[in-house]
Amino acid sequence: MSAQNSPRTTLPSKSTSPDAGSPREPRRRLALLRATDVYAVLGAAAASLSITALLFTRLLPFSGGLGFTLVAYGLFLGLYALLVSFDEDGPAVRDRVAAVLAQSLGLLMLAALAFVVVYTLWEGRKALPHLNFYTQDMASAGPLDPLAAGGILHAITGTLEQIGIALVVTVPTGLLCAVFLNEVPGRFARFVRTIVEAMTALPSIVAGLFIYATAILTLGLDRSGLAAALALSVMMLPIIIRAADVVIRLVPGPLREAAYALGTSRWRTVWHVVLPTARSGLTTSVILGTARGIGETSPVLLTAGFTAVTNTDPLSGPQISLPLATFEFIKSPEPTMIARGFGTAAVLMALVLLLFVAARVIGGRGPGRLTRRQEHRRVLASRRDAARFAVRAEEQLDSGSRASAPTRSAS
Numbered sequence: 001m002s003a004q005n006s007p008r009t010t011l012p013s014k015s016t017s018p019d020a021g022s023p024r025e026p027r028r029r030l031a032l033l034r035a036t037d038v039y040a041v042l043g044a045a046a047a048s049l050s051i052t053a054l055l056f057t058r059l060l061p062f063s064g065g066l067g068f069t070l071v072a073y074g075l076f077l078g079l080y081a082l083l084v085s086f087d088e089d090g091p092a093v094r095d096r097v098a099a100v101l102a103q104s105l106g107l108l109m110l111a112a113l114a115f116v117v118v119y120t121l122w123e124g125r126k127a128l129p130h131l132n133f134y135t136q137d138m139a140s141a142g143p144l145d146p147l148a149a150g151g152i153l154h155a156i157t158g159t160l161e162q163i164g165i166a167l168v169v170t171v172p173t174g175l176l177c178a179v180f181l182n183e184v185p186g187r188f189a190r191f192v193r194t195i196v197e198a199m200t201a202l203p204s205i206v207a208g209l210f211i212y213a214t215a216i217l218t219l220g221l222d223r224s225g226l227a228a229a230l231a232l233s234v235m236m237l238p239i240i241i242r243a244a245d246v247v248i249r250l251v252p253g254p255l256r257e258a259a260y261a262l263g264t265s266r267w268r269t270v271w272h273v274v275l276p277t278a279r280s281g282l283t284t285s286v287i288l289g290t291a292r293g294i295g296e297t298s299p300v301l302l303t304a305g306f307t308a309v310t311n312t313d314p315l316s317g318p319q320i321s322l323p324l325a326t327f328e329f330i331k332s333p334e335p336t337m338i339a340r341g342f343g344t345a346a347v348l349m350a351l352v353l354l355l356f357v358a359a360r361v362i363g364g365r366g367p368g369r370l371t372r373r374q375e376h377r378r379v380l381a382s383r384r385d386a387a388r389f390a391v392r393a394e395e396q397l398d399s400g401s402r403a404s405a406p407t408r409s410a411s
Helices: 035-059 065-085 089-122 153-183 187-200 204-218 226-249 254-260 266-279 279-294 299-301 322-331 335-362 370-409
Strands: none
Touching: 035 065, 065 089, 065 279, 089 335, 153 226, 153 266, 153 279, 153 322, 187 226, 204 226, 204 299, 204 335, 226 279, 226 299, 254 266, 279 335, 299 322, 322 335
8 A cells, every 4th residue: 555655756865975975076167268278279289380391391292381281280180189088088089179170160261251351452452542443433544544543433333223223123023932932832832942942053154144145145135234233133033032931931820820810811911920020031131132243243244344434324335343343453464453453342342241241230130020129119109009099998988978968868
């Protein structure tokens, strides 16, 4: 009887421990950087550089910075694993080596990006301080003219107009296609999604050749800003569709179900629930597509033509963009033109960087999350609605009391 009433499982009490009197082992903090980690990295780096220098100068018949770097990096990983093995066991050694490998590759990518940015700014430092570089075109300046004459106004104008036309084409088309892929599932939707994913990796020269063959050779359209904008649209469209598709899929299902429960149709749910919820993500997808199209050179090279004057009409005449202007400036053997080319590349790089920063800031919020300004507006709207409802309730009470007064007098 007692065996049946006894609990099946028992929990050990805190007082019962095998070694109650032994000192407790200090807890290991994984987030802190230990001194042994720093010593292991520094020792492995110094030893690998020394051994590689000895091999390249005394023993091996090799030379060059690339070979030196590869040999030194391989020796660094081996020596680091050896030093770590003195204090850790096998799995910990593998984890530490994998962590160092991943961090070193991340630093390598960051160093490559920093090198590109710094080198571009350094080479374009002579052209960037001049105000005429942003307010003039190359109509009255030649390759031998100093940097005080001429600029990239024609390229800035062409870039803005071409991207504007491309956005007019790609934004409604891309968003409608993304909504179709999510709201109308089926075989055709899966086929379209496969085509979009394949077009994401489409070479830019293919997009330029497509517009060149169809719009220029077949339809007789001149090389102009419109043709360049169509080529950029081919490059931007799959990026916008893919990003918008992912964002719309992140919208919580209960929001759609709640809208359906209220009796709304599918497309009213999309317009009033899905799209407002995914607003920030959709804006991010458009910005990412714009950043992709604004830096393309090959499609513009085949479709826009080249001009040294500012052309504000994208329908007639050649119209240059910032990437194409950079390409044309760099080809020149004159130092002033090369400086203009690097300055143009720096302006283009700053423009793309601003777009990516804007995408990061806007896309940092999840679907349905509001900014502080939007929350403040919603609070003010709720207060106005509450005041309006209170006034309406008072009016209904007054009308009800007035209607009941004649009834009481008649009785």
